[in-house]
Amino acid sequence: MTDTYLYNGQGPDDHVASCPDCSAAIALIDAPGEAVAPPPRLREAVLSKARLRRSPAEEAVAAVAVPYAQQVALMDELLAELSVPQWDAPMAKHGTVRGMVEHLAANDARVARFMGVPEAGRLTAHRRWREQAGSLLERVSGSNDVLLGVEVELAGAGSARGPLRDALVQRTFETWTHADDIRSATARSAAPPAGEHVRLIVEFGLAMLPRALKGPHKDASATIVLTGPGGGTWTVPLSPTADHVAVVVSADAVHFCKLLANRWPPESFPYAAEGDPWLARELMRAAATLGCD
Secondary structure, eight states: OOSOOOBTTBOHHHHHHHOHHHHHHHHHHHOOOOOOOOOHHHHHHHHHHHHHHOOOSSHHHHHHHHHHHHHHHHHHHHHHHOOTGGGGOEETTTEEHHHHHHHHHHHHHHHHHHTTOOOOOSOOHHHHHHHHHHHHHHHHHTSOGGGGGSEEEOSSSTTOEEEHHHHHHHHHHHHHHHHHHHHHHTTOOOOOOOHHHHHHHHHHHHHHHHHHSOSOOTTEEEEEEEESTTOEEEEEESSTTOOEEEEEEEEEHHHHHHHHTTOSOGGGOOOEEEEOHHHHHHHHHHHTTOSOO
16 A cells, blocks of 8 residues: 555545545554464364475475375374373373374484474474474475485384485374374274375385395295285385295285284284295285384
8 A cells, every 4th residue: 555556536545544445454454453373273273284285396205295294284183182181091002192102203303303303392292293293394395306315214123224205105104103003092993094105105115025024035026916095016026136926915005004014913914825825924924023113
């Protein structure tokens, strides 16, 4: 309203004085009153939806950052729903729900430190995890695809390292796994990941499977056929000189993700196998060691 103009021969001040709509708008601009904070649950719901929709600029970055952002948003919504007693609900791993969230934040911190994310201050377990995950996503989303190939520390036993691309898939995997752990501990229904998330998790696990398999498997490969959303067929060389397929294993894709997370005991995991039955059993045992606990 500060630019000089004429409206039906009127100057700006004359127009505002004679126009109820403009007078009301100017009054709001000049005297907006005190800002009213939204209720916490409403604020979190709006922020979670916004995070769910936000996409990084580069396609290669988006391919791994968007699934992680979506799982973070879903976990955020879940944690916001928990009652005070539910934060102390017992869990087989990490003691309580609060302990599980603190464990998740500690594993996220391995990648967050690499991306230069500062440590969160004195916050609740929920806010500390969420602030760190949000900062990590912002740093990754603003980067280019060259950074995705840089090696970082992965979560889990030992000192495994892998490209940042794999680390972000692992963060997606672990966030979903622990969200389902919390749903189970608080009498909520499980929520399987989207098909494209399942496929990322499966490919991440299968790439690590040969290193987790104990004993020599000279010249052998294994074909893994997974059904359902995110499924497909993969042939995994179990040695650098693999020249034949020794076994074909078939299973449900989401069930296989639960096996990778060690949330399904390998001895009771439902699968079908053609070929070497001993190798099939060893593959299932090895797959169950690839989780982040």
